[in-house]
Amino acid sequence: MSRLLRTSYSDFAKDKIGPLALNCANKLTKNPFFPDATPYVTAVRAALTNYGPAAAIKSPIPEQTAALSSYRTVLNGALAELARYANILYPTNEAALLSTGLDLTKERERHTTLEPPK
Numbered sequence: 584m585s586r587l588l589r590t591s592y593s594d595f596a597k598d599k600i601g602p603l604a605l606n607c608a609n610k611l612t613k614n615p616f617f618p619d620a621t622p623y624v625t626a627v628r629a630a631l632t633n634y635g636p637a638a639a640i641k642s643p644i645p646e647q648t649a650a651l652s653s654y655r656t657v658l659n660g661a662l663a664e665l666a667r668y669a670n671i672l673y674p675t676n677e678a679a680l681l682s683t684g685l686d687l688t689k690e691r692e693r694h695t696t697l698e699p700p701k
Contacts, residue, residue: 585674585675585676585677586677586680586687586688586689586690587666587670587674587680587687587688588666588669588670588680588683588685588686588687588688589666589685589686589687589688590663590666590667590670591659591663592658592659592662592663593659597638597651597655598638600634600655600658600659600662601631601634601635601638601658603662603684603685604627604630604631604634604658604661604662605631606684607627607662607665607683607684607685608624608627608628608631609684610682610683610684611623611624611665611683611684612624614682614683616672616673616676616679616682617668617669617672617679617682617683620665620668620669623661623664623665623668624665626661626664626665627658627661627662627665629661630654630657630658630660630661631658633650633654633657634651634654634655634657634658637650637651637654638651638654638655662685665683665685666683666685669683669685
């Protein structure tokens with residue numbers, strides 16, 4: 584069974600999500616697997632425009648913290664939409680999915696059912 588790109592980024596650390604999003608946007612620019620990804624890349628870059636400076640504030644006041652949370656929600660949503668787009672196009676092509684710079688879901692572990700002793 585093929586793995587797909589993860590579509591939830593809320594668990595990424597504040598200092599990790601920005602570089603991940605930027606790397607993804609850069610990798611999708613002129614990516615031959617995703618020639619029509621421009622709207623998704625534009626959305627990620629737009630979200631980064633607000634998120635990056637807000638995340639860089641060392642001691643934010645409450646209003647800045649609220650704004651950062653809002654910007655993060657937008658960035659998470661842009662990345663999720665991009666991942667869903669890629670997953671729809673290439674549900675069985677891990678190489679194409681990995682070319683986005685995003686992570687694949689973890690492989691599911693098999694659990695063996697044990698029969699009770701007789």
